[in-house]
Amino acid sequence: MPQLQEIRPNLWLYEVxxxxxxxxxxxxxxxxxxAVWDSLTQPDDMxxxxxxLGEKPFYLVYSHADWDHCWGTGGxxxxxAAIVGHAxxxxxxxxxxxxxxxRMQLAEAGRWDAVRLVxxxxxxxxxxxxxLGGVTLELRHLPGHTLDCIVGWIPEWGLLLGGDAFETPLPVVNHVEILDEWLEGLEAWSAREELRQAIPxxxxxxGRAALTQSIAYLRALSGDRNFDLPATLDTFYAETHQKNLAAADDKLDRND
Ligand SMILES: [Zn+2]
Known part of the structure; x- marks a missing residue:
């Protein structure tokens, strides 16, 4: 079961x-x-x-189609009223x-049987x-982590839902060929003074930590490699960092 927290009036975060x-x-x-931003990993998460929600009509929005963001829709x-996502x-x-x-059903028998893809x-x-009535969720394409990534801007609250477009301690680079476009997209959001909180x-x-740190990381990755990272990274992020570096090296080699 996810942990639920109302972080400001009418905004709940849920986390597994x-x-x-x-x-x-x-x-x-x-x-x-x-509006529900992502259905996470399996129906129980929802x-x-x-x-x-009670009887209130709702949109379900997919930040992108990676498995940990859209597998709980059957729950x-x-x-x-509609399921919203990038084309x-x-x-x-x-x-x-x-x-x-x-692939995951074969790897872990039984664990993902309840998942229905919608x-x-x-x-x-x-x-x-x-x-939504008194509050607006403006969805914008922000390709980078994946080609279908979007972010959700709530102007009334100065709040940006990031999906995986930004992340701490570091973002996951899957498409190094659009690294510059990704960085430009993030920097355009960062230039907005009215943006007070970025939620990955x-x-x-x-505050804006996840947005700011992701920009600094991607700048370093495509530039001087002078990373400002925590002294220890857990296994997933240590491996991701090495993969990001290898992808950026490949891109440099191709450009030579
Ligand atoms: Zn994710």
């Missing part, structure tokens, strides 16, 4: 923790309807949200999303705004 890994989603409550008591997120449901589920049915390319799916929710 495994021994080696944790992931978080967000529930935004408007006067008319609500069970606690139904009580808060809602009522169907969402590339929709495409991935015909491609790597079912392939990953099959693709987005309201898709966009650049931006989409959801008026993995890592620190303190």
């Amino acid at each position: 923790e495994y021994p080696d890994f944790s992931v978080r989603g967000a529930l935004v409550l408007g006067q008319r309807c609500a 069970a606690a949200l139904s009580g808060i 809602f008591r009522r169907a969402p 590339e997120c929709r495409r991935r449901f015909d491609d790597d999303v079912p392939a990953t589920l099959r 693709p987005p049915n309201l898709c966009f390319n650049t931006a989409l705004s959801l008026d 799916s993995h890592g620190s929710c303190a």
Whole structure:
């Protein structure tokens, strides 16, 4: 069961923790309807949200199609009014999303049997705004970690939901060919003075820390390699850092 926390009026964060890994989603409550930002890893992860949602209609938004963000959709008591995602997120449901589920079901018998894959049915390319009544969730494409990544801006609260577009202690680089575009996208958000809090799916929710640290990391990765990282990284991030470095080296080699 996820841990639920109301971090400000009408904004709940929910988080599932495994021994080696944790992931978080967000529930935004408007006067008319609500938005659920990611369904996490399996249907049980969504069970606690139904009580808060009550009878309110809600959108489900996928920050991107990686398994830890969109596998819990079968867990809602009522169907969402729409499932929103980037057009590339929709495409991935015909491609790597079912392939990953099959692979993980084979690797861990029984653990993922309850997962039902439900693709987005309201898709966009650049931006989409959801008026929830008194609060708005503005969705914007921000490719980088994956090609289908989006972020969710709530102008009334100065708050940015990042999915995996930024992350602490460091972001996961899957597409080094668009590293510059990713960095530009993050820097454009960082230039907004009205942005007060950046909430990633993995890592620190303190102020703008996740956004600022991800920008510094990606700048160092494509520049002087002078990283400001914690003295110890857990296994996942230590390995990710090495993979990021190797990918950036490959890119440099190709450009020579
Ligand atoms: Zn993730």
